Amino acid sequence: MTQTDIRKAILSSLKEEQTPKTRIVFRGLFWGSILSLALILCLRSMSRDVFATNDLALCISIWTTMAVGLTLVFWPQPRIQPRGYWGALAYGRLLVGMVIVTILQLIVCPEFASMAFHSSGPFSFVGQLTHFYMSFGGMKGCMFLCGLTFTGLGAFMIFRILDRAFLQTPAKKLPGILGLSLLGQSPVIVLQALDPQGRMTFVYWIAGSLLALIIIALMMRGKNILDPSKPTTLP
DSSP states (O other): OOHHHHHHHHHHHHHHHTSOHHHHHHHHHHHHHHHHHHHHHHHHHHOGGGGSSOHHHHHHHHHHHHHHHHHHHHSSOOSOOOTTOOOHHHHHHHHHHHHHHHHHHHHHOHHHHHOOOSOOSSOTHHHHHHHHHHTTTHHHHHHHHHIIIIIHHHHHHHHHHTHHHHTTOOGGGHHHHHHHHHHTTHHHHHHHHHSHHHHHHHHHHHHHHHHHHHHHHHHHHHOOTTOTTSOOSOO
């Protein structure tokens, strides 16, 4: 990152500061609505079981999380990403990325959220994976391993995109980052919390998801896992 890039980012940020905050919020709500509608239609066309119950709560959770994330992305700020720095841009990208990954989870494995254990999604092999996970302590083991697997894969993809922010992130910021990552999965959280069967095993999914987030975050914080030769000192 050169001095010229930093100077351009600061000047651009000063121009953004002149934009009324209400317009920025409206932009986040507008594009959040557009993207949420696209994700909901895609999810509904591929995994109808997810909308069997609590469809309104699911749609609201997707829209709210996406709108908040995009508002943070659009908020006036320097469009640069120093190592270890977490600003509105990084937080917004994290939130939006985790929402998108969560929708992909529901498409790949609608059983995971709908509690309807049959392979009705577009990927029938997931049914076999579900039955395999069920062999580890029934629903409790299945929910823990589902959280560990799906959240871990999603976190790996999103955290990798935000690798500069994760490199040498201060330890005191990690709890907030992990909490926001869980919040980004609010569609799954809502579906499980509103389902009587889901509430009984919800804590095991949280435990598996949290463990996956901690592992991936610590890996990304310590080094660039795709290019270990890169230095990890702050610029």
